[in-house]
Amino acid sequence: MSGGAMNGGDHRLLLAEPESDVGGVVLDAALAGFVDVGIRRTTMNDIARRAGLGRATIYRRYPDKDAVVEAVLLREMRRFVQWLDERVDHITDPAEQVVECYVAVVGGLRRHSLLNRLMAVEPDDWLPALTADWGGVLAVARGYLAEKLRGHQSAGRLGEFDPEPVAEVFVRLAHSMMLTPTGCIPESDDARTRAFARAHLVPVVTG
Template sequence: MEPLAPLPAESLTRSTRDQILNAALTTATTHGISRLSVGDVAKAAGLSRQTLYRHFTSKDDLIAAVVVQETSTLIEQVIRAASGFDSPQDSLEAGFLAALIALREHPLLDQLVRTEPDALIPLLTTGGGPVMSQVRGVVELVILMGQPEIDSGHLRRTADLLTRLLISYAVSAPDDSPEVIANFVAASLTPVLTANQPTPKISNTEVQP
């Protein structure tokens, strides 16, 4: 359950570690998570089970490392995609689009949602869980990239909404293409995001800031 550095003293070769991580990813993708054994991963990586235990303290540690690697890559992709735009809407749209495509094309995520939804979906959709909070953090970051001066209430609300949409799209793919969805979502939310009022229109229902 330790986040990093389970290495003995100096540092083992990085390539062996990566090799193991890749093997874990591919075996998980083909055989599923529930039936994933350390022996299988070691075999796929072309080394022995005991060698694997020199790089990762436990099976949980290995799985955690795979998750960290995959999420980091994903987050990097999204942030890179959202960078270098003048308008906040373009930035949001590009980031959302990159996220949609990356999620849809992620082989392991895709496989797991299809074959082991009962284990995965509650994990993704539960508000208290780590997934929603991490995703929301990234979404807030992307919004802030396009609009550093934004009202914090707006930011929180919008990030929460976008997070829920992203996870929903990841869990069950929409009919429309990612491009259409991203365009639609960005166009819908940017005006409200850009506005200065805490709530965009005073209506007949009460509003609590």
């Protein structure tokens, strides 16, 4: 998940882009292969077979497997953010939005089929990618959350503070919970995760 498209840390990359029918079929086929056997064992021939397309058709859109991997991961991030927006965008109270955003992110990452599969079958490849190489992804996530906090500030629902470091605290906590879930911070039960967020995270935002 350390693709070059994420290295700039621009959360606007999470906005949906038009996707051709063929491109969607290719990415769906690649995703199915990655979930079934992992990225390393999925070849361009496998992707073509699953998609029912010729290799030449795929190579016209994606020059190599790395380009397919990056496109799949970027689309997964976009889908995750769209799902998250559906969960939290209607909440106007900043404290409750913070709580539900944290619960959704922790639970969503815990249940993410591709992420779980990669960590199970290719941990040696993906643990470095999810730690030292994930700075760009964390920056994207920080920008996404900081933008929501700025929206509350503009609406007069939050006081004045720099939302970037606050957003980074939340993002790094969620990242840590994804990598090492075992501890005293609840992550496997939404009700307990919600209570933790309300008691310990909301004060960081509301003061």
